[in-house]
Amino acid sequence: MDNSHVLRLLGRIEQADEGAFRELYCAFSRKLYAYVLRQLSDPAQAEEIVSDTLYEVWKAPARFRGESQFSTWLIGIARNKVLMHWRGRKPDADHDDVADMAEQLASDAPSAFEQMAQAQRGHSVRTCIDKLKADFRECVHLVFYEGMALADVARIQQIPEGTVKTRLFHARQKLKQCLQRMLAAEGEAPLGELS
Numbered sequence: 100m101d102n103s104h105v106l107r108l109l110g111r112i113e114q115a116d117e118g119a120f121r122e123l124y125c126a127f128s129r130k131l132y133a134y135v136l137r138q139l140s141d142p143a144q145a146e147e148i149v150s151d152t153l154y155e156v157w158k159a160p161a162r163f164r165g166e167s168q169f170s171t172w173l174i175g176i177a178r179n180k181v182l183m184h185w186r187g188r189k190p191d192a193d194h195d196d197v198a199d200m201a202e203q204l205a206s207d208a209p210s211a212f213e214q215m216a217q218a219q220r221g222h223s224v225r226t227c228i229d230k231l232k233a234d235f236r237e238c239v240h241l242v243f244y245e246g247m248a249l250a251d252v253a254r255i256q257q258i259p260e261g262t263v264k265t266r267l268f269h270a271r272q273k274l275k276q277c278l279q280r281m282l283a284a285e286g287e288a289p290l291g292e293l294s
Contacts, residue, residue, distance in 0.1 A: 100126045105169040109160035120157055127173055128153065130245070134174055137240045138181045138233075148184065152177045171251040178237070178255055185233070227277035235270040238263055 111119035128149060135152075136145040155176055156163075163172050228236055234256070241247045241255065242263075253260040 100169070102165050102169055105163070106165055109156075109163055112157060112160040123156065124153055127170060130170060131173055131177055134240065134245060135177050135181060137244065138178075138237060139184065140229075144184065148177055148180045151180055167254055168251065171247070171254055174241070174245075175255045223278060223281050224274070227274050227281070230277060231270055231273055235266050235273070238266045239270050239274075242267060 105123070108119040108123050112123070131152060132145055132149045135148045136142060139145050139148070152173065156173070163169060228239060231239065237256065238252060241252045242249065247255075249260050249263045252263045256263065
């Protein structure tokens with residue numbers, strides 16, 4: 100949804116138009132939920148933060164001035180809420196999220212073994228991503244899972260674009276090391292360069 104359409108909807112939301120809010124909600128809530136869930140690994144907490152974020156849009160739709168993509172602005176609000184959530188809880192070293200992040204196999208009908216191997220690789224990648232520092236993990240998620248441009252990630256994290264590139268570089272290095280350790284523990288050949 101382009102910004103001009105979003106701005107029209109926001110104008111209607113300022114007039115308490117629930118239909119416009121519903122349309123905006125339908126267009127952005129899934130992507131927002133996926134982002135927050137990736138950060139927190141807690142579906143109930145993710146739903147609450149998404150609701151709080153969208154409630155802020157309902158309360159003050161004029162805060163969006165159209166200087167960036169609406170989704171970038173919205174994720175920025177959610178990110179601040181996630182950070183506030185993290186500040187308010189004790190550190191949690193364990194993550195229960197074992198979502199399958201593996202790419203689909205090229206074959207239309209993979210064997211059960213191929214499916215199991217792919218799921219294991221996805222679990223390994225997810226485990227290694229979960230071990231990254233929060234800033235690195237967020238960069239990886241926004242760039243590789245949300246497909247955001249580096250400039251948008253920089254705006255969301257309120258850092259220079261070069262810092263985003265540096266975080267991604269270090270995140271890739273740490274992921275490579277983690278995956279190599281996991282493969283070595285399983286007796287498999289080490290990985291080549293991650294691209």
